[in-house]
Amino acid sequence: MHKTAALITATLLAGRGAEALPMTPLANPNPVPAYCPFTQTKFLPFYNSGNKEWTDAPTLSISVNGIPLIATMDTGSTGIVIDSKYGFNTTYLTSKCTIGHVFYTSSHWLQEGYWCDTDVNVGGVVTSALALIRTNEVCCPAFSDSNENHRCPTADREKACVCKGTCTSAASQSALTRRATGDEDEDEEDGEDIATIEARQTTTVGKAYMGIGFARGNPPTHNLFMNIKSIDGVSVVDSSKFRTGYVINSTGVWLGITKANTAGFKAVKLNLREGSTESRDWGEPPCDVQINNGTWATGTFLADTGIPNAYVKGDVSHKEGNEITIRIPNPSTPFGEVGFLSVPKAKSGTIGTNNPVQPTWVGTRSILGVNTGRKFYNGYDLYFDGDGGYFGLRKKSN
Structure with missing residues (x-):
């Protein structure tokens, strides 16, 4: 790794191997790595493709347990939340999954459920993540994350409006609505960005919330776009042609990084998230x-x-x-x-x-x-x- 002072070289951890950056003149301080070997990719158009000005959050068509759903694609969180009514019965949850929760400290809304390894089909891309299968949502002002049972004590359950302090129509919205409308406070240090919120939809199709961002608190095991298994029936596991990542444009998202879909980009190398021991748990740019x-x-x-x-x-x-x-x-x-x-x-x-x-x-x-x-x-x-x-x-x- 030492050619001339006028050239830069670097080594990347490839999708399933190692790939070197090209020698790039120092005049270009923001080079994109050489993605020439990687060809496995899939473009997924947004379900709400008519939204050209990013008025609403982007959505994707997915299926879970063979049930079609519309999922909000959120880069501000990491993790997918699915309601238990979409193919998850009590026996499965209690025997195959681990009891869990997500709690919003600023709004006091508690999502009660189970962490389950769950396969999701996103437009022909089969991927898997540790998903929160939600069984209940409750306002729980005195809840503590140290509670071992991951549930709100019965005596602490309050009316929905208590969580916002008033009983106006906006205040009575649950945590599953407020972030999509921009009414949820940002509280990164308390992990408020963990995805548990359904987006606004006029369709009768079921809904889910899919956080595909990085450096948002949850590790890559929670991120569907970091754990892809196959694309249109072709496995990407141990493939030298697949590079984990995505490209977001105004009409959809590319899953799988290639030379073609990163053309015209400039890039910066990320550091690992502070305190993380996982090799792909990247921090914010x-x-x-x-x-x-x-x-x-x-x-x-x-x-x-x-x-x-x-x-x-x-x-x-x-x-x-x-x-x-x-x-x-x-x-x-x-x-x-x-x-x-x-x-x-x-x-x-x-x-x-x-x-x-x-x-x-x-x-x-x-x-x-x-x-x-x-x-x-x-x-x-x-x-x-x-x-x-x-x-x-x-x-x-x-």
Whole structure:
């Protein structure tokens, strides 16, 4: 690994082997790895393909136990939540699965269920993950994650409106609705981004919530897009032609990284998530945030398909009308840059509406950096190399 100072080489962990980066001139600081050997891939069109401006969260057609469902595809969480009525009886859950839960500390909603290894067919792609099979949702203000039974004590069960403190129609929405409408508070440090929320749908087809993001708290074993078994009946296990990862554009998602579907991207190498011992548990990409031409603050970046709003934390607090600029991965050599205005929640959707990447409103993030929300995808396509740990963006031509 030592040619000349004018050339860069690197070694990647390939999908099931090793693949080297090409020798790339130093003039290109953000090269995409050489994906020439990898040809197994599948394009999955979004079920709500008519949504061209990322007004709603993207959805995909899936099937579980032979039952067709519509799943929200969320990059802001990791894990799939499926209601037990879709082919999971009590005997199966208690004998084959492990009792579990997901709890939202800010809203006090508890998802009660079981962790089960579950196969899911996503448009001909068979994949598997440790899924939460939900048996119940309950408002549980005094719940503690230290509870060994993963259930809300009967005496602590409250009315739904207690979880929000009022009984207005918006307040009585369950946790399964609020994130899709952008009303769920971001609370990354408490693991609030674990996917347990159904998206808004007008169809009578059953629903699920599928978190395919990385660095969201849950390990890769929970991520369907990191555990693909076969594509159109052809196994990818131990295949030298398959590279774990995805490319998201405005009409759908490519599963399986190739040279063709990453053309035009620029990328940055990711570090493993802090504290993780798993080889593919990657951390968030870096970015810098500037408020009103002030000092650049270095943090992390998330383009969250699950919400229409954004969360930002820079060197100073932002307020209504402030200009917010994001550069990825850094201010000096960015391959991604967006700007939008700070909008209070009370004025959601009324400011900066001529800007396609403008979030509906902008809250304050708990850590330095930005969660752009899904409007970011009006300006950029995104790719994630799950095997090698690369994150890339490609600016849209229109």
